[in-house]
Amino acid sequence: MLGAVFLWPLAASVLASLTRDGEATVAHYATVWRLYRADVLYTIGVAAAGTALTFAAAIPACGWLRLRAFGPVEFLLKVPLFVPFVVVGHALRVALSPHAPGLAGSWAGIALALAWKHLGLAALLLLGAFRGVDEAYLEAARDVGAGGGRLVRDILVPMSAPALAVSGILIFSSMLASFSIPLMMSRGGGPQMLMIDVYYRYGQHGDFATASALGVVAYLLAMGAALAYARRLTA
Amino acid sequence: MTIRLLILLLALAVPATAAGRLNVAIGADVNVVEVHKTVLGPGFAQTSRDTDLNVVGTGTGEPASRAIYTKLKAQADTGRKPWDIDVALVSMAVASQMVKEGLLYRYVPQLKNAGLVKGAEVKEAFGVAVDGYVVPMFQNQIAIAYNPARVAAPPRSFEDIVAWARANPGKFGYNGIKGGVSGVGFTMGWVYWKTGQYKALTQGPFDKTKEGAIREAVTALREFNKTALITNGNAGTLDALNRGEIAMGVVWIDQLVAWKNEGRMDATITPVLPAPGLPIYPLYLVVPREAASRDLAVRYIDYVATPEVQARAIVEKFGWYPGVDPDKVLPLVSARSRELLFKGVSAEDLARYSRQMPIKEYHDLITLAYEEIVR
Numbered sequence: 040m041l042g043a044v045f046l047w048p049l050a051a052s053v054l055a056s057l058t059r060d061g062e063a064t065v066a067h068y069a070t071v072w073r074l075y076r077a078d079v080l081y082t083i084g085v086a087a088a089g090t091a092l093t094f095a096a097a098i099p100a101c102g103w104l105r106l107r108a109f110g111p112v113e114f115l116l117k118v119p120l121f122v123p124f125v126v127v128g129h130a131l132r133v134a135l136s137p138h139a140p141g142l143a144g145s146w147a148g149i150a151l152a153l154a155w156k157h158l159g160l161a162a163l164l165l166l167g168a169f170r171g172v173d174e175a176y177l178e179a180a181r182d183v184g185a186g187g188g189r190l191v192r193d194i195l196v197p198m199s200a201p202a203l204a205v206s207g208i209l210i211f212s213s214m215l216a217s218f219s220i221p222l223m224m225s226r227g228g229g230p231q232m233l234m235i236d237v238y239y240r241y242g243q244h245g246d247f248a249t250a251s252a253l254g255v256v257a258y259l260l261a262m263g264a265a266l267a268y269a270r271r272l273t274a
Numbered sequence: 275m276t277i278r279l280l281i282l283l284l285a286l287a288v289p290a291t292a293a294g295r296l297n298v299a300i301g302a303d304v305n306v307v308e309v310h311k312t313v314l315g316p317g318f319a320q321t322s323r324d325t326d327l328n329v330v331g332t333g334t335g336e337p338a339s340r341a342i343y344t345k346l347k348a349q350a351d352t353g354r355k356p357w358d359i360d361v362a363l364v365s366m367a368v369a370s371q372m373v374k375e376g377l378l379y380r381y382v383p384q385l386k387n388a389g390l391v392k393g394a395e396v397k398e399a400f401g402v403a404v405d406g407y408v409v410p411m412f413q414n415q416i417a418i419a420y421n422p423a424r425v426a427a428p429p430r431s432f433e434d435i436v437a438w439a440r441a442n443p444g445k446f447g448y449n450g451i452k453g454g455v456s457g458v459g460f461t462m463g464w465v466y467w468k469t470g471q472y473k474a475l476t477q478g479p480f481d482k483t484k485e486g487a488i489r490e491a492v493t494a495l496r497e498f499n500k501t502a503l504i505t506n507g508n509a510g511t512l513d514a515l516n517r518g519e520i521a522m523g524v525v526w527i528d529q530l531v532a533w534k535n536e537g538r539m540d541a542t543i544t545p546v547l548p549a550p551g552l553p554i555y556p557l558y559l560v561v562p563r564e565a566a567s568r569d570l571a572v573r574y575i576d577y578v579a580t581p582e583v584q585a586r587a588i589v590e591k592f593g594w595y596p597g598v599d600p601d602k603v604l605p606l607v608s609a610r611s612r613e614l615l616f617k618g619v620s621a622e623d624l625a626r627y628s629r630q631m632p633i634k635e636y637h638d639l640i641t642l643a644y645e646e647i648v649r
Contacts, residue, residue, distance in 0.1 A: 074645050132506070140519050144506060227453025228504030229649060239452045242337035244638070245371065 049258070056252035067252035079256060081230035085146050085153070085221075086214035090207055092154035097161035098203075102191030105169035106177070113166070120159030127156045128223025144226040152220045157210045164209075168202030169195045208268040212261045233257045294324040296570050298361045300331045301339035302557055305532055305592070306363065306411075307331035313587045318577045325570065335454055335508075339368035346377050346562050356566035361559060361574055363411055365455075366395070366631060369558040370402035379561040380406040381572045387579040390598035394630055395556055401478050401633030409579050410556035410597035412588045415527045415628060416459035417545040417552060417619055419512075424521035428546045428618075432467040435548060438522065439501040447503040447514050448524035451644050454508040455555055458641065460524040462632060463552040464498075465491045465640050472550065472629065480635035485643075488636070492643040499648060516540050524552075527619065531593035544618040551627030556597065581606055589615060595624070 056067050071079075097116075104113050119127070131152040135143035142148045176194050185193070196203065218234035225231060231239075233253055241250040298315075300307045307329060315327040332338040342362045349357045364372070372378050382388050382396075383406055395413075397405045418435065420428055424445075429435045439446040449457035466472040468491035471484060503520055505511040511523040512530065516539055525545065533539035559578060561571045577583060584596045585606035593614055596603040600621070604612060631637060 077649075136513070136519070137517055140514075224506065226504040226506055227448075227450030227457055227510075228499065231452060235452065238337070242335065242340055243452070243458075244641070245340060245343070245368075 052251040052254050055248050056255050059248060067248045068256075070249050071252045071256060075233070075236050075253060075256075078231050078233055078236055079260070081146065082215060082233045082257075083260065085150050085232060086211050086217075088146070088150040089153035089157070089214045090211045092150055093157045093161045093210055094203070094207065096154065097158055097165050098196060099191065101162055101165040101169055102195050103187065104166060105172075105195060106187055106190060113162070116162040117159045119156050120163065122156065124156060124217065124219035125223060127152055128220040131155065131220075132224050143224060146230075149221055149224050149232070152224060153214045153217055156220065157213065160213075161206055161210060164202060164206040165199070168199035168206075171202075172198045205268060208264045212264045212268075215260050215264070216257060294322075294567075294570065295326045295328065296360045296567050296574060297358055298327060298329045298363075298574070299342050299345075299359045300329060300363045301333070301342050301365065301368070302331070302363055303334045303529075304331060306557070309587060309592065313591065314574075314578055314583070317583065317587070318574050321577060322570070322573060327574075336365055336367065339364040343368050343372060343377075346372070347375070349564070350375075350377055355564045357562045357564040358566065359562050360565040360567045360571040361561060363557050363559055365557060366399045366555055367634075367637075369408055369560055370399040370404055370634070372560065373399075373404050373407050374402050377563055378407045379563045379565065379568060381561045381568075381575070382406045382409060384572050385409070385576045385579060387576055387581075387598060390579060390581065390602055392599050395554060398477075398630075399558075400631060400637060401480075401635070404558075408558035408560055409575055411559050411578060412528065412584075412592075412597045413554055413556050413595035415547070415552070415554050415595065415619070415624065416456050416463070417525060417527050417530075417547050418522060419515060419525040419530055419543050419545045420522040421515060421518070421540070422542055422544055424518075428544070429522070429548045430546070431549045432464065435522075436498060439498065442521065443501045444503050445521045446501065446523065447505045447511050447520035449507050449511055450504045450648075451641055453504075453506060453510065456508050456511065456524050456526050459553040459555060459631070461492075461495065461640060461644055462637070463550075463629060464495050465632075466629060467491075467550050468494055475632040475636045476630045478633045478635075480633065484636070485639060488640055489643045489647065492640065492647045495644070496648045512539060515543055528592070528594045531614075535593060547619045547623040547627045549627055551629040553631050554628045555631060 057063060057065065059066060100116055104116070131148065132143055135148060172195055176198065177190055180190055180194050216234060217232065218238065221232035221235050222238070225235060233256065237250045237253045240246040240253065298310055300310060310329045315329060319325050319327065332341040342359065342364055346357055346359060382391055385391070391409050396408055396410065397403070418429060425438070429438055435446065448460050451458050451461055465488055466475065469475070469484070469487045471487065474481070474484065503514065505514050505523065508526055508529060511525055512533055514520045515523050527545050530539065530543065530545055534541055559575045561568060561575070565571050579598050581598070581602040584598055584603045588594050588596055589603065589607045590611050593611070595615065607615070632640065
């Protein structure tokens with residue numbers, strides 16, 4: 040099953056990216072280097088910014104929920120899990136365009152939309168981790184005068200570090216491969232997310248080989264994150 | 275793309291060999307799919323009893339046409355016959371590629387309306403001889419749209435556009451080359467204007483020494499872009515015009531008309547076709563080489579190419595330019611529809627400034643230069 044749905048298409052893509060008219064070549068990777076290397080960095084940057092934004096919002100919110108369980112807020116925090124990517128992109132574009140058109144089409148706008156969408160996943164993972172921290176540690180800290188902020192910063196976050204790292208890797212990988220939100224929000228010029236470049240090479244030029252090379256590069260980036268994830272799991 | 279192909283596969287899963295079944299794949303927006311489902315299909319069924327029309331839309335833009343190409347190419351490569359698409363509506367680029375690869379049936383000479391299929395765009399597309407293989411369903415013209423309340427004098431030339439954009443930074447918008455074909459068309463029009471090489475770029479033969487002039491033109495476009503707003507796609511330009519974010523932009527006339535008809539667009543936004551012109555980019559009706567219902571497919575396209583049908587379904591109902599000989603279609607259209615059709619862009623403007631896309635080698639050279647120089 041794994042071979043049919045994953046390994047075979049992957050092998051076909053890698054092969055397509057390394058051949059031209061039946062001859063082996065790295066020309067498609069040269070095209071990626073020449074035209075899209077800035078987009079590779081841009082994609083990493085947007086994904087990193089989106090991940091940072093997600094955690095900036097999710098850690099305080101989940102910390103607060105760990106200390107004072109409140110169902111309605113927890114439900115709202117998880118709502119983005121059920122909202123499709125395209126809808127998030129469209130909604131943010133519609134909401135931002137009239138008031139902040141510069142932000143709507145910028146890297147910051149894309150990072151913001153990605154962060155909003157991934158907030159639900161982050162909440163799910165972080166709440167689980169924070170709730171796994173023994174209440175005794177929190178009580179002990181409270182006894183010596185620690186407030187809510189200190190409890191989150193000095194108890195919950197350090198004790199959930201492995202879970203936070205895994206969540207970060209999963210969210211970062213998902214953002215690297217995002218397509219719908221950049222498609223809905225980004226401008227037709229300037230740096231682009233890698234999946235947009237894949238779509239452009241194939242959709243506009245019918246250039247399956249360079250599209251495959253871009254896909255392999257994106258796969259390698261995600262692989263780096265996945266390896267870190269696997270290490271965490273086996274550590 | 276995978277999702278588009280899967281939808282296409284499921285929709286066409288019923289064998290096309292059933293008597294009178296016609297599988298029609300539309301590589302265009304839902305409104306074009308609806309025309310086939312609700313107007314052209316039922317109209318054709320009246321003239322050809324027992325016809326079961328199965329219309330499938332594959333999405334919008336080039337990828338929609340590419341999904342159709344990918345499916346037919348796969349069937350050709352695997353040697354499967356017959357193929358399960360009988361009629362396809364595809365872009366100029368994809369149609370030319372399909373002709374080049376021998377995937378299409380040369381059917382136009384069999385049409386009763388063959389004499390109405392006229393124009394340079396039905397003879398050659400991207401340097402490929404498509405004569406006999408294609409009938410434009412309607413003509414799709416790229417134009418400049420402007421808001422009369424904010425643009426005192428509509429631009430009559432590219433010089434006017436540059437001067438206006440310089441005086442109004444950020445108020446001219448187009449979608450670059452990654453946001454849709456209107457931006458690609460504007461880029462081609464810009465290169466025609468700057469190089470003065472329209473004939474050579476559209477008729478070939480390919481001459482690599484023209485690369486310098488092309489790159490110089492694209493470098494000038496990079497400077498122009500500093501005064502322009504690069505929008506998010508064809509719809510993004512219309513949206514920005516509608517919201518007032520920009521006051522002038524590059525649009526598809528058919529899309530502008532469709533949005534106005536649906537009440538989604540400020541009715542005062544007006545198109546204009548500046549000198550030396552912008553490309554036309556028709557969607558072609560084609561018949562795959564091994565279509566199961568080839569004869570029925572030819573009869574269906576013949577029906578669509580009938581002047582009465584073109585007048586009623588294409589011009590009157592949707593406000594699109596006719597795909598076949600306008601001299602035969604327009605006399606059948608009401609005076610009001612004619613006025614709406616040519617508001618801003620007259621028939622004379624179309625005749626003088628409607629341009630072809632360049633041959634494929636120059637097209638690729640120009641888009642590559644854009645990616646390298648403008649980004």
